[in-house]
Amino acid sequence: MKILFWFLIIPGFLFTSTVGLLASWIDRKVTARVQWRVGPPVLQPFIDVVKLLGKETILPRTADKITFLTAPVLGLVSITLISTILWVMIADPKVGFLGDLIVLVYLLAIPSISVIMGGFASGNPIASIGASREMKLLLSYELPFVLAVFVPVIKAGGIIRIGELLSIQAQSGAFATNISGFIALVVAIICMQAKLALVPFDMAEAETELIGGPIIEYSGTPLAIFKLTRASMLFTVPMFLVVIFMGGIVLSFPGIIWGILKYVLLLVIIVLIRNTNPRIRIDQAVKFFWGPVTVLAILAVVLAFIGV
């Protein structure tokens, strides 16, 4: 019962998607201001979702119906689960189980996989191209991301429990204050940009050439679920980095403000990267992630082993 409450209301579905939609409003507003426009009102993302829920849901004749409809739900469930685990851990570092960090890293890949599934299931050639790009992107950023997540584990002496990572950081300062931790954080931020499928790594969606990519055939409720997943990711993935690199959030008066500031800092970095870069090609992205970014990540791991 308690777990269901956690999952559905706070800190699960309701909380995550509300904050996520607010974050996506900040993203749109800042983008508009950068382009010298006024931008949408605060409630715009909420209105969009409500509207999409009221629209007709079309099943393309060529689509595989069951996969087509379950794919978005899969993504939303997994991102909600991640957020729930993270916040329960922040509230009480003692709960949790051995290896929950690994579970979270796996769960973080599922939203991308759900996009791939949905794209391939919709039976649209453009969606297939988008899905295959998403798959290549997933393969390319996952390696440096896992290496970067490895650094806090080494720093903590081989502990793979998020609760203990948090308490170690509470005692001896955030991991990002070390050189190795900082390099790992930079690598993780670059990978996060790709995970969120934002410019310069949005070649799977590519508004101008693939017109939405994998989600091209979605309408109505499933599209709303995809939008919610997107918004929740904008909240959850930076939170994940805050927890494992930047010391998490302390749920008491001055601590919570610091925590929010850490999240806002990451959000601003995301939005700025997104607004100052063009989209790169998929082969460039793979080269970028397997080349410089992986080298940086390996450097961070080596430095962490030396103990810098």
Added chain:
Amino acid sequence: MSIKMKALLKSPWVFHLCSGSCNNCDIEILDCLTPRYDIERFGMLLVGSVRHADVLLCTGVVNKLGESRVKRVYQQAPKPCVVVAVGNCAASQHIYRGSYAVGKPLDEVIPVDVYIPGCPPKPEAIILGVVKLLEKLKKG
């Protein structure tokens, strides 16, 4: 008015359906997105896929080959969905009336809700047309 309709009025996503236009109307539509007009402040977004659309902006005279395609694109849009005819071509076939390539006018192919005259209409006129359409929908 239901909450569904209210939300639709606050976030109409626009799809751009061009069938046999001279491309001038289309450029004026893109002008609406520029900082000067910025239709995103009304929640309007230009979407690339007709499955995401709430408003179809049709430009151009529908020629004989395009007729069945326009009809199909309209059927692919999820309902509720409204249609706006942008430009003289879409509204009345303009100077192409009676041409060998031109078939039925747009409003006999698909139901049109609003006509925006002009060759091409100014971005202000397009925005005004959409606002009038929203008012009409608000009244019911």
